[in-house]
Amino acid sequence: xxxxxxxxxxxxxxxxxxxxxxxxxxxxxxxxxxxxxxxxxxxxxxxxxxxxxxxxxxxxxxxxxxxxxxxxxxxxxxxxxxxxxxxxxxxxxxxxxxxxxxxxxxxxxxxxxxxxxxxxxxxxxxxxxxxxxxxxxxxxxxxxxxxxxxxxxxxxxxxxxxxxxxxxxxxxxxxxxxxxxxxxxxxxxxxxxxxxxxxxxxxxxxxxxxxxxxxxxxxxxxxxxxxxxxxxxxxxxxxxxxxxxxxxxxxxxxxxxxxxxxxxxxxxxxxxxxxxxxxxxxxxxxxxxxxxxxxxxxxxxxxxxxxxxxxxxxxxxxxxxx
Numbered sequence: 001x002x003x004x005x006x007x008x009x010x011x012x013x014x015x016x017x018x019x020x021x022x023x024x025x026x027x028x029x030x031x032x033x034x035x036x037x038x039x040x041x042x043x044x045x046x047x048x049x050x051x052x053x054x055x056x057x058x059x060x061x062x063x064x065x066x067x068x069x070x071x072x073x074x075x076x077x078x079x080x081x082x083x084x085x086x087x088x089x090x091x092x093x094x095x096x097x098x099x100x101x102x103x104x105x106x107x108x109x110x111x112x113x114x115x116x117x118x119x120x121x122x123x124x125x126x127x128x129x130x131x132x133x134x135x136x137x138x139x140x141x142x143x144x145x146x147x148x149x150x151x152x153x154x155x156x157x158x159x160x161x162x163x164x165x166x167x168x169x170x171x172x173x174x175x176x177x178x179x180x181x182x183x184x185x186x187x188x189x190x191x192x193x194x195x196x197x198x199x200x201x202x203x204x205x206x207x208x209x210x211x212x213x214x215x216x217x218x219x220x221x222x223x224x225x226x227x228x229x230x231x232x233x234x235x236x237x238x239x240x241x242x243x244x245x246x247x248x249x250x251x252x253x254x255x256x257x258x259x260x261x262x263x264x265x266x267x268x269x270x271x272x273x274x275x276x277x278x279x280x281x282x283x284x285x286x287x288x289x290x291x292x293x294x295x296x297x298x299x300x301x302x303x304x305x306x307x308x309x310x311x312x313x314x315x316x317x318x319x320x321x322x
């Protein structure tokens with residue numbers, strides 16, 4: 001009787017598992033460079049920082065999975081706007097937090113909806129459309145705040161996001177895990193997820209199979225805007241303050257996290273579990289570079305180099321798909 005093949009070696013070679021392995025190696029390297037880098041408290045802090053990037057990268061994952069050279073460059077600006085809306089609308093009131101959050105998520109959804117309409121119906125390239133939207137949102141932020149955001153953070157946000165829930169692990173990490181499970185189920189178990197992979201793999205075939213490609217694209221970019229605004233909520237809960245360029249440093253890393261996690265830039269292949277691992281890898285890289293004393297510009301160059309290398313690797317796959 002023939003034994004069934006062992007799936008474990010194949011599983012270990014998947015991009016998410018490779019990214020997890022790389023994260024473990026980085027953690028061990030950090031411990032060798034500076035003892036204490038892998039202490040429980042430090043690892044908890046790394047997870048907290050990775051959670052911010054991972055939550056903002058949810059929408060970027062969906063957009064890249066949709067194919068068509070999809071990338072959302074407006075995520076950082078929407079993160080900032082979402083945080084400012086909550087900061088200003090609540091004025092520090094716990095009672096106003098829920099309506100403020102709903103407004104912020106709705107505004108993010110609407111901004112993404114405009115992106116999707118421009119890309120799906122007007123046929124503006126995603127890079128151009130979202131870059132233009134980034135400028136529009138930044139302009140709206142200046143109009144809304146006058147360049148100086150006014151408001152306060154509701155005290156309950158600290159309890160939800162910054163304070164430890166269990167075993168000293170802060171709330172944002174648990175929120176990230178819950179969202180990760182939800183998004184993974186969305187992609188793997190729902191009609192939306194199946195249609196998203198279909199249009200990312202081959203839009204012509206998806207259309208012939210009955211998938212409404214344009215509507216799917218519009219919904220996907222709208223979700224990207226909504227999750228970006230949610231990222232602003234989480235960041236505000238941690239920082240307890242907001243500033244004009246709050247979300248800007250997250251735009252490039254969200255793309256890098258998706259790519260490091262194995263989602264193909266051509267679309268149709270990958271998933272959010274990989275993005276979570278990618279966010280952890282990038283956070284560890286940044287923490288290690290800080291430990292080594294590398295300045296901010298050096299860390300940004302490193303992010304860019306990682307992205308360029310992986311773009312080159314995925315370039316061949318994109319040509320094959322074409």
